[in-house]
Amino acid sequence: MRELQGNAIRASRTARPRQSYRRGVLVPTIAAFVMTLTGAFGTDSISLLPRLGYWLVVMGAGALIGILVTAGIRAWGVLSDRPWFEAAAVSLCIALPLTLVVLVGTALFFDRTTASAGYILTLFGMVLAVTSVITAINYTTARAAVPAPEPVAPAEPARPRxxxxxxxxxxxxxxxxxxxxxxxxxxxxxxxxxxxxxxxxxxxxxxxxxxxxxxxxxxxxxxxxxxxxxxxxxxxxxxxxxxxxxxxxxxxxxxxxxxxxxxxx
Known part of the structure; x- marks a missing residue:
């Protein structure tokens, strides 16, 4: 019985990161299609397929960065008892490198080769906003997916010898x-x-x-x-x-x- 319980606990711990990775990929992928269809942030200036390619690149990079950042911050553990502070830290740490990815993607897909400091700050703000929304969705669904602990049956009173x-x-x-x-x-x-x-x-x-x-x-x-x-x-x-x-x-x-x-x- 102890072996079965131990296996179940190990399986549960293994399943949680897998579920987190799946969410970390699924939510940005859905967001990429939504951004493509709505032509968000002025991306409707290019045709549908290049626009889809742009958003898949941006969101895919965001997903990869997000998985690495989330794993690092959770391993750090300082914010583990304050999930929404942890989510804010994750969003900020994703937005910084992702802004660079967006700059490169914008240069490739939209032929924009120059960027002022004001443009970069505005772009960072937009990236941070999108990243915060996606991170909030990931954290909310993760908390909702945590199963309630099973009630522990009261121990039977010891029988006298x-x-x-x-x-x-x-x-x-x-x-x-x-x-x-x-x-x-x-x-x-x-x-x-x-x-x-x-x-x-x-x-x-x-x-x-x-x-x-x-x-x-x-x-x-x-x-x-x-x-x-x-x-x-x-x-x-x-x-x-x-x-x-x-x-x-x-x-x-x-x-x-x-x-x-x-x-x-």
Whole structure:
């Protein structure tokens, strides 16, 4: 089972980068077709196929740079707990080299060989805007794709070792009390009782983690099993499920009272 769980965890960790890479390529590709069809940023001055080629080159370069930049910033890890700051850093780090790619692409596709400082700054602003939108889409879809953690089933309470000495049909039963009968112990449970050959002093350590106490020389009672308490003449009797009555000796009474056993009854 541990091996299967380990394999599943490793597969999940491997799948996450693959999904990120797919998003990093798919979103820019879709954006390239949208930019081509709309003739964004004045690119409608050239015909459809060259325009598509231009946007595929620009967006493809942006995707490659984006994958490398994102991997580097995530490996750095400083912004991992602030995803939107991380996204802003990714956008800025992509936009800087991508602006150079756009300058070269513009020179090749639009025959623009000169560029002033103002033009470069304007171009950088447009590249940063487009990059920020695409990065925001990638981060939003990535966060939405993270599966919610599966609810962890509460751990079953540990079964006392004494239960292993009972017949099979009583091993999962709740132990209510132990009563000494000569050389035997009668174990009272919510499913019935049975005798085992054992001393009381040896049986009590095997009742961990049950909360209980020795109420009488010949009785041990689980605190959770008490239904009612009848006190008279300095003694007490505990009523347990299935009509079992457990005595409380005078010597045990003060300790049980101090432990709060009689509160609420």
């Amino acid at each position: 004494l239960a292993e000495r009972l017949p099979r049909h009583l091993r999962d039963a709740a132990i209510h009390a132990i009563e000494a009968e000569d050389h035997y112990l009668r174990v009272h449970t919510d499913l019935g009782s049975d005798l085992i050959l054992m001393r009381m002093s040896d049986a009590i350590p095997e009742l961990v983690p049950l909360e209980g106490a020795r109420t009488h020389r010949s009785w041990w009672v689980a605190r959770a099993a008490i239904q009612s308490i009848d006190r008279k003449d300095g003694r007490a009797e505990l009523t347990l499920p299935r009509g079992v009555i457990a005595p409380v000796s005078r010597s045990a009474l003060p300790d049980l009272r101090d432990a709060g056993w009689f509160e609420g009854f």
